[in-house]
Amino acid sequence: MMDSAHYFEKKGLWEEALYCYEKIGQYRAAAAIMDEQGMELLEMGKLENLQERLARIPLEDKSRYCSLLFLEGEVYRYRSLYKQAEACYEQAIQTADRIGNAEWKSKALEGKAKIYLDTIQPLKAERILAQAIELREAAMLDGAAEETGRLYRLLAENLINSGQALKAEKWIERARAMGVHIEDGNLEARLTLRTGRFEETRRILSDVKTNGHLDEKQNLPQSHREKDLLLALIEAFTGNGMQAKTLSQSGIQHGIDIQAPFVEACGWIRMGHAVQLNEQYDLALAEKCYETALDIMGRLSIERGKAEPLMGLCILYGSRREYERAAEAGRKALLETEQVKDVWLSALITLCLAIASIYNDRHKEASENLRKAESLINQCGDEYGSMLHAFWKSYYYYSLNDVPEFKTAFSIFLKRMKTGGYEFFLKKRTTFGPRDLQVFAPMLIQAVKQSIMPGYAEKLLEDLKIPRLNAHPGYTLRVQTLGQFRLWLGNREVEDRDWQRGKAKELFQLFLTKRNQFLMKEDIFQILWPVHEEKSADRDFKVALNALNNVLEPARIARSAPFFIIREGIGYGINPQAAIELDSRIFEEWAEAGLVEKNTEKSMEELERA
Known part of the structure; x- marks a missing residue:
């Protein structure tokens, strides 16, 4: 031998x-x-x-x-x-x-x-x-x-x-x-990702794929640098939720295949970001993705790796109005990034703390976190981060009705969005953007009124297919009709006590049922007040309609025209321009898609969603 x-x-x-x-x-x-x-x-x-x-x-x-x-x-x-x-x-x-x-x-x-x-x-x-x-x-x-x-x-x-x-x-x-x-x-x-040059990042990664340049050696694991993980982050930042999900799944599987649990954990983090952007998934699924990543990082004893999933949880909890949990997740994330001097991620985490504070009406904390985030973002040279900060600062002042500060901040936001090519921010749900895109409408309307880049603001309103209005409530109505009837104004649920009159809820349910048409008063009387005389029914209808408008638009200026329920000629109904998420309609769409889909696997997926 x-x-x-x-x-x-x-x-x-x-x-x-x-x-x-x-x-x-x-x-x-x-x-x-x-x-x-x-x-x-x-x-x-x-x-x-x-x-x-x-x-x-x-x-x-x-x-x-x-x-x-x-x-x-x-x-x-x-x-x-x-x-x-x-x-x-x-x-x-x-x-x-x-x-x-x-x-x-x-x-x-x-x-x-x-x-x-x-x-x-x-x-x-x-x-x-x-x-x-x-x-x-x-x-x-x-x-x-x-x-x-x-x-x-x-x-x-x-x-x-x-x-x-x-x-x-x-x-x-x-x-x-x-x-x-x-x-x-x-x-x-x-480098381009962390400075907000997303199109350039996509081009570079596309060239990498075409020319075969990966790491020093092609077959070796890349840690957080894996191409699909980077692309998943870009797609989440720019609001392409389904692409981000596909790329994240690829990253998870790649980590498993090459026995690199850190890569797998990064894939779960990016999957959490992707799930938050897709309306068909419950936020609990995103929470599970982040928790899976945290568990893997814990088993690997990589505390620094916990910062990004904790940041994702900070956004998630903040949007669910669970402020204490959001603040705790944000503080834990910052502890990790500050220890290792990662200024860029610290800036984004601090911004997330500001967002959670704004969602939960914690004005003092919001102001302080916005100030800290601005300082950190300026150190990084992140153009996208600067745009995000300007938006949330302007939204903060808009919610406080501080017109001078709003004008300054929103002007900066519009300029940075335009020069950076970030107009997708208005049109798609993004990782650091508002959960409800309807918030942009009243801010742009106010920009036109206050002559804040009025030409550009009007163009954006046209792009968003928002008609010329004097006011807009700034949120989507989300309605649950399957099971117990529930209603949310944006992310705030309407309580039973908010319905001043039972007939107001019934009137709204009638309009939802007949949402594609306008009903004449006489038809409404026959359905809701069948035994009343016309005069009495007309009086009760006006009371119920007023109560309904107050429920749907509690901040509406007195004597201004309602937005969600409108009169068209002699008919009444839901404004076709209004953003309304109706669970029964989503159920119908998924069920129909599943039934007509010829691919069995895809069909089952659609039907399971329904």
């Missing part, structure tokens, strides 16, 4: 030689081959093979080679086993120090830094990268330019992770000048 091992080794048949050496227990010889050939296995993405080979070599023999300790660290890192990876890199650093090998010490430091790049912990990564760069520049090692350039690329990535986009771009140019592939790790895509 020894002769066979020597023969295979001379012929360069490394797999066969390794098999023979392992069979006869010659692990020192196996370690020597792995020292020569291990990097090739890593570059080919053969993590399982590499892990099995390294596991067979005793620690005593493994510790003779910095390369084997480094490779073992790489395998653990790609498998999201970061504590074990760090221990291996540390052993490699100590071994390199003992034998005086500056090159392997630099590589081991680089591997250790990548743990904190993978898990987005900029403060820790910065210190280790500085050591690696200093060592490599001082040692004047062979191939120093390219190796140092790669460290510069990692430094640029770390600056992106900490929200320092302008500095990152300078280091990217330095790395590119030294012959480093910037496409590796989707670096520029992440």
Whole structure:
């Protein structure tokens, strides 16, 4: 067997030689081959093979080679086993120090830094990268330019992770000048994503797919940099919920397939964002997605990884008017990002705290969080974040009826939306946008009245198919008719005591039943007051109609025309321009879609939704 091992080794048949050496227990010889050939296995993405080979070599023999300790660290890192990876890199650093090998010490430091790049912990990564760069520049090692350039690329990535986009771009140019592939790790895509240049991000990722540039080695896990995970985040930010869901599902499955639980957890986070945007899913499902991600991060002992799902929960709880839970989730998320100096995510989390405060009428907290968010966003250079902040600031002042502050903030919002090409924000539910898109209508109407970019505001109203109105309630009516009858004005549920008269509810239910037509008063009398004389019925109808309008539009200015219930000629009914979500109509649409769908799997999915 020894002769066979020597023969295979001379012929360069490394797999066969390794098999023979392992069979006869010659692990020192196996370690020597792995020292020569291990990097090739890593570059080919053969993590399982590499892990099995390294596991067979005793620690005593493994510790003779910095390369084997480094490779073992790489395998653990790609498998999201970061504590074990760090221990291996540390052993490699100590071994390199003992034998005086500056090159392997630099590589081991680089591997250790990548743990904190993978898990987005900029403060820790910065210190280790500085050591690696200093060592490599001082040692004047062979191939120093390219190796140092790669460290510069990692430094640029770390600056992106900490929200320092302008500095990152300078280091990217330095790395590119030294012959480093910037496409590796989707670096520029992440830079444009974190600065709000979404179309550019999509183009870069599309080029990546076309040209085949992924990471340094195509087959290796990318952590949070996986293309589908980045695209899922963009689609959620820009309001494309179904695309975000599909990409998130792909990310989850990819994480499972490559045995990288951190990647899987990131997929669950993005799935939570996607589910929040799709009206057919209950928010409880989004909550479950975030909780799944938190559980995986907990098992991996990656506290930093909990920040984004906690941010998602902050938005979710805030929109459900569960302020204390929203505030707690936001505070926990901020604790993680502030510890590692991720300014960009801290800015978004702080904005989410402001949004939750606004939804729950916590004016003092809203004002303070808006102020903090503005400072953090300005540090990042995130154009989209600046637009988001301007919107929520203007919405805050609009809700307080503070006209001067509203004019200033809304003017900034319109300018940033126009220059950034973010008009989708008005038309689709987005991660950081309002849950109810109807809020834009009264704000744009007010902008026209106050001459705040009036031409642009009028164009936006036309694009949204909102007719010329003097006022708009600014919310969608959501109605539950299957089971107990319930009504929400936006996200506020109408209580039983709000219905001043029973006939007001019955009148509304009649209008819903006949929602595609206008009813003459005489027909309404016959249905609701069949035994009344016409004069008496007319009086009760007017009282019930007034009570109904007060329920549907409690903030309507006295003597102004109602919006939801209108008179058309001599008929009364629901305004065709009004946004009304009716559960029975949604049920009918899903059921019909399921019955006509020829694909059995899709048909079952539609019918299950119904």
